[in-house]
Amino acid sequence: MSEQHTERGPIKAVIFDMDGLLLDTEGVYTEVTHLIASRHGRTFDWSIKQHTIGRGARDFSDYVIKALELPMSIDEFLETREPMLEERFPKAPAMPGAEALVRHLAAHNIPIAVGTSSSVHYFEAKTTLHRAWFELFDTVVTADDPEVGAAKPAPDIFLVAAHRLGVSPSDCLVFEDSPFGVTAAKAAGMYAVAVPDSHMPVEQYEHADLLLASLADFPLKAWGLPELV
DSSP: OOOGGGGGOOOOEEEEOOBTTTBOOHHHHHHHHHHHHHHTTOOOOHHHHTTTTTOOHHHHHHHHHHHHTOSSOHHHHHHHHHHHHHHHGGGOOBOTTHHHHHHHHHHTTOOEEEEOSSOHHHHHHHTGGGHHHHTTOSEEEOTTOTTOOSOTTSSHHHHHHHHHHTOOGGGEEEEESSHHHHHHHHHTTOEEEEOOOTTSOGGGGTTSSEEOSOGGGOOGGGGTOOOOO
16 A cells, blocks of 8 residues: 555545544444344354445445344334444544544544435434534545435545635545445545454455554644644
8 A cells, every 4th residue: 555645745634433443322222232142143244344344334234234134124224223223333442643633634624524325313322422523524425415315435425525615626535444435445445544443354445545454643743634732
């Protein structure tokens, strides 16, 4: 993975995924899905989970139901998990380096946005403990936004975010934790920095421009952005 972006000038806007990137919510999805699966004598393990990260709600549900051969419809799966998610989301902690990077970019007037596969309802629930720094984002684009036609890996969410920020897609940098998200960012014509779960196979991120273990490791200067002091 290269950093040829430095030849094309500094980044003018930054778009962040949320689940597993800004907030540690993937564990919630894992716990709840495991509970539902266990009710039917199934096991939701890493061999299946690795293929669900970054999917929208219905796509996630469809994949899990088929992979585990669960005797339920997508709507039944979503209805079953909703109260379980509602209980857990408001306690979601921030990922390492997330708040510091967001506050730093905002302080230097770099346009920033959230581009998430979550619904606006779940966005509000997940950010309960983090209102202060999530208010720093110039715009938030959710999967159920009326301007979004298709979920990731389609580029819609990121293209809508760039449009609202008033920045060309080619001048945008996207932070993502999922292969689907990286695919969406590249399809939008943007740079993509992947910060995957440590268990994810590295080869699934070969299309990313940079791979990091944590947001705290991001080399701001190399991308033409103000350094943290």
